Amino acid sequence: MTTDRPQALRRASRASTAVRRAVDGLRARLATAGGPDDGNAVLEFLGVALVLLVPTVYLVLVLGRLQAATFAVEGAAREAARTAVSADDPAQASRRAAAAAGIALRDQGFDDDPSSALTLSCSSSPCLAPGSTVAAHVEVVVPLPFVPTFVRDVVPLEVPVSADRVAPVDTYRARP
Structure with a gap:
């Protein structure tokens, strides 16, 4: 089986020339096709x-707030x-607790009234009795910004x- 080498080389040369012409034509079409759309990528990116x-x-x-x-x-x-548990009487305990809650709220930028945001409750009938507990509940309503x-x-x-x-109120403290 012998092949005609010059004939095979001519066919390969014609094929490579055809491929070159196709690539050159594609390049020319791509170079002229982008003309009217120049600059749209910037607008699309901004949008x-x-x-x-x-x-x-x-x-x-919102998450930061x-x-x-x-x-x-x-x-x-x-x-x-x-x-509140370190106070001597319940009235002083509520004043101290409201002042401490107000400082903590203002520290984070909330100007809510601490007396309305704070609720204190005691576990025993004489509040601040040795061995009892004082529970503090603080609630703040956060409005969504820019609404x-x-x-x-x-x-x-x-x-x-x-x-x-x-x-907890200290077990060994003197009764109020």
């Missing part, structure tokens, strides 16, 4: 970035219970955040 970026930034703002509220109510409940008031009137757009803490 997609806005659609994705604005909700993401809003979500970060909710986390601040969580820190505020946890700290307020802990400090309110601790200061207009006319929408708030129709749909409740706020998240309540609360925390509870129980502190």
Whole structure:
């Protein structure tokens, strides 16, 4: 079986020339096809970035505010219970607890009235009796940021955040 080598080389040369012509033609068509669409990629990128970026930034703002509220109510409940059990009488205990809760709430940027956000309860009839416990419950309502008031009137757009803490009254303290 002998093949005619020059004939095979001519066929391969013709095929490679045809492929080169096809590639050159495709390059020419691609070079002229993109003319009227120049610059659209920038606009598309900006549009997609806005659609994705604005909700993401809003979500970060909302989650940050909710986390601040969580820190505020946890700290307020802990400090309110601790200061209440160290007081000498129940009236002084509520004043001290409200002051401590107010400091903890203001520290995280919440200007809520501590006396309305705080609820104290005692486990025994004489509150602050040795061996009893004092429970503090703090609740703050966090409005969602940048929501207009006319929408708030129709749909409740706020998240309540609360925390509870129980502190024991020292067993060996003198009776009030």
